[in-house]
Amino acid sequence: MYRKQVRRRRAVLALLVVSGFVLLTITYGRGSNGLQSGVSAVFSPVESVSDRALKPARDLVNWFDKTFDARGENSKLHTELEAARELGVGAQAAIAENRELRKLLKLDEGGAIPSGYTPVTGQVIARSSTEWTSDVMIDAGSGDGVKVGDPVVNGDGLVGSVTAATGSSAKVTLIADHSSGVSAKVVPGGNQGVIKPSLGDPGDLILDFIDSTKRVGVGQAVVTAGWSSRGIASGYPPNLPIGEVTDAPLIEQEAEQQVHVRPYADLRNLDLVQVLTGGWRG
Amino acid sequence: MILTPKILARLVALVVIGVLLQVTFFSRVALFHVSPDVLPALIVSLGLLGGSMTGAVSGFSAGLLLNCLLIAPLGGGSLVLMGTGYLAGLFRERFEITSRLLPPILIALFTLFAELGFGAVELALGVDSSISALVVRDMLVKSVFAFFLGWPIYLGVKRLLRPAIVEDPERRRGRRPTVVGA
Numbered sequence: 001m002y003r004k005q006v007r008r009r010r011a012v013l014a015l016l017v018v019s020g021f022v023l024l025t026i027t028y029g030r031g032s033n034g035l036q037s038g039v040s041a042v043f044s045p046v047e048s049v050s051d052r053a054l055k056p057a058r059d060l061v062n063w064f065d066k067t068f069d070a071r072g073e074n075s076k077l078h079t080e081l082e083a084a085r086e087l088g089v090g091a092q093a094a095i096a097e098n099r100e101l102r103k104l105l106k107l108d109e110g111g112a113i114p115s116g117y118t119p120v121t122g123q124v125i126a127r128s129s130t131e132w133t134s135d136v137m138i139d140a141g142s143g144d145g146v147k148v149g150d151p152v153v154n155g156d157g158l159v160g161s162v163t164a165a166t167g168s169s170a171k172v173t174l175i176a177d178h179s180s181g182v183s184a185k186v187v188p189g190g191n192q193g194v195i196k197p198s199l200g201d202p203g204d205l206i207l208d209f210i211d212s213t214k215r216v217g218v219g220q221a222v223v224t225a226g227w228s229s230r231g232i233a234s235g236y237p238p239n240l241p242i243g244e245v246t247d248a249p250l251i252e253q254e255a256e257q258q259v260h261v262r263p264y265a266d267l268r269n270l271d272l273v274q275v276l277t278g279g280w281r282g
Numbered sequence: 283m284i285l286t287p288k289i290l291a292r293l294v295a296l297v298v299i300g301v302l303l304q305v306t307f308f309s310r311v312a313l314f315h316v317s318p319d320v321l322p323a324l325i326v327s328l329g330l331l332g333g334s335m336t337g338a339v340s341g342f343s344a345g346l347l348l349n350c351l352l353i354a355p356l357g358g359g360s361l362v363l364m365g366t367g368y369l370a371g372l373f374r375e376r377f378e379i380t381s382r383l384l385p386p387i388l389i390a391l392f393t394l395f396a397e398l399g400f401g402a403v404e405l406a407l408g409v410d411s412s413i414s415a416l417v418v419r420d421m422l423v424k425s426v427f428a429f430f431l432g433w434p435i436y437l438g439v440k441r442l443l444r445p446a447i448v449e450d451p452e453r454r455r456g457r458r459p460t461v462v463g464a
Contacts (some may be wrong), residue, residue, distance in 0.1 A: 009335055016342045016364050023346075024357030028407060039350035043302070047351070050306040061311035068314065126305035128352055129319050130397065131420045132404040135352055137305070164353040171353040178404070178411040199409060200417030268312055 037166040044168045047125040048139050062269060114237040117151075117276040120144050122170070124270045131200050134177040135163075136270055143167045145277045149235050151224075154273045157241035157264035158182070158224060162275060170275070175242070176202035176267045183225040183234050184242055186216050186259075192225050195242060195261065202267040204260055205243060212257035216248045222261050237279060283332035289446040293328070296439065297340055300324040301347045316420045318427040320435060321348065322396035323389045325363050327432070327439040329370030330385055331447055337367025358407070362399035366392050389432030394425040 027033060122138030140146050142165045150162045152172045160174040175182055175195060182195040184207060193210035207222060222245060226238025247260040283289070300321060308318045321344055329337025345360030370392055379385060398421065440447070 012335060013338055013368065016338055017361070020342065020345075020357040020361035020364065022357070023360065024355055027357065028355040030355075033356075035356070036350045036353050039347070040353065043351055046302065047306055050302055054303075054307045058307060058311050061313065065312045065314065124310070126351060127309035127317075128354070129304050129309045129317070129321060129348065130400040130404075131417050131424075132401050132409075133354070135354070137352060166353070169353075178409045181410070196411045199411050199413040200420060201414040204414070206412065268315065269310075 036164075040166040040169050044125070044139060044166075047137070047169075048123070051123065051125045114239065114276070114279070117237065117279040118145070119274040120146055120277050121272060121274050122146075122152075123272055125169070132178075134160075134174040134180075134197070134202060134267065136160075136172050136174065136273075138170050138172055138273060138275070139168065140275060141165050141168045141170045146170045146275050147277065151236045151240065151276045152273050153240060153276065154265050154270060156266070157243065158236065159265050159267065159270060159273055161235055172273065172275075174202070174267050174270075175205065175263065182236055182242065184222050185225045186210070186220050186222055186245065189214060189216070189220070191216055193259075195222070203262060204246075205263055207245075207259045207261050208256070210257050210259065216245055216257065216259050218245050218248055220245045237276065283336050283443070283448060284446045286446065289443060292442055293336070293340060294343075296324065296328070296442065297344045298347065301344055301351065305348070305351055313427070314423060316423040316427070318431055319393060319397070319424050320428075320431055321363060322366050322393040323428045323432040323435045324439070325367040325396075326370040326389045326392040327385070327436040328443075329367040329372075330374045330379065330388065330436070331440055331443060332371065333375055334368050334371030337369075337371035338364045339367075341365070341367030355407070358403040359400070362396055362403060365399060366396045369395070385436045386429045386432045389436065390425045390429035393428035393432075394421060397421040397424055 120140050122140035122144075124136045125139050126137040128135040138152075146162055146165050148162055148165055152159045152161055158175060160172045160177070160180065162170050163173040164171040173180060176197045178197060178199045180195075180197060183192065184195045185192045186207070191210050191214045193207045196206050196208050198204045198206055210216065222242045224234070224236040224238055224240040224242060226234050226236055226240075241264055243261040243263040245259050246262045248257070249259075304319065304321050308320050311317060325337060325341040325344055328340045332340075341363035342360045345358070345363040346356060348354075348363075349356045349359045370388065373388065401417070401421075
């Protein structure tokens, strides 16, 4: 009797392990499948309700997190204030530069929507649970015109792109996810490279493969490059704000330089986003 | 664990509510820049109370639902949470839980194991970017969160599944007998 029970348990365990590997093999690298679409259709309304109901509690916990942060930053800000006073004159120039950049980026008053794209607003309803992936689910899907590959922004700048869509929801892979890569340029100057994340630290992106002969300075803005060539094009339209350069170490004898970029968008705390549907893709 | 239809319904409800709470609440709040992960804590609690099969099947189901809701490749989360639940259940079958501190400690350790598992799956599937040392810090902080959150989760699950839990006969024998008419 006991042996039979042990054999049955082993069989169940083996079945689960094999099923896990088979599912992984079948579904890896593909978008949504029938099972996911079905589950998503059933649970999307529940997630939306749960998201709204839990918002006050979420805000309370996040308020504690921001308060801890603010206390730590207080002394740092005092030091920075002294330095900022000395740089007052420089700041005036920076304001002028900022106006110029705004013109360059064609930012409209409400956000950063390039012409030819139709924004679809979506609310973040779920988020991946591990540090190893940076995905969010939004409550707008293919039924709203959202397609795989559409860029996603919020009021601060580029957030990511749609990597899977069901009728009522879509998966947005953030620019902090290890699978993300965005062709970007530094403005002013136009030095181009690829924005890659530093896995586990969504507040620090790395702009890689940029020409080290062109100097990049701390505080310069980084925007999407939005290139197109012979019928193929970047998935992102040009001049979407991504972030600002926080560290630009110049390593001698290296043809290519890496600079650190802090994203404008708070990728840990997203609520409302806009999917840029339509537009030219080459 | 004695599985009756009522207990099965409670198990399903626990897994569904656990996954929904994780993706809509716990993943979206942060303390010290780290979001708690309560799914390993829930699965470990089920394993510690229900045994290896309950832990393995619950873990597999929770992982599958999680991957479905996040439109992620199916199977990765299931394998990790199934392994976590199975090992927690195996612990329960091999050793006796004598201290009240043991469940939260085990939940913290198994959460670390699960986070390493999630990382191993991602690395096996291919990671195209550099990995920040902060990942290690985040995993450790998640384990600390799991210690504190694991306690109420374990007690809640125990209370909900009490009629189905098979208690250790030795512990039952050690109880004070009920005196009729006292």
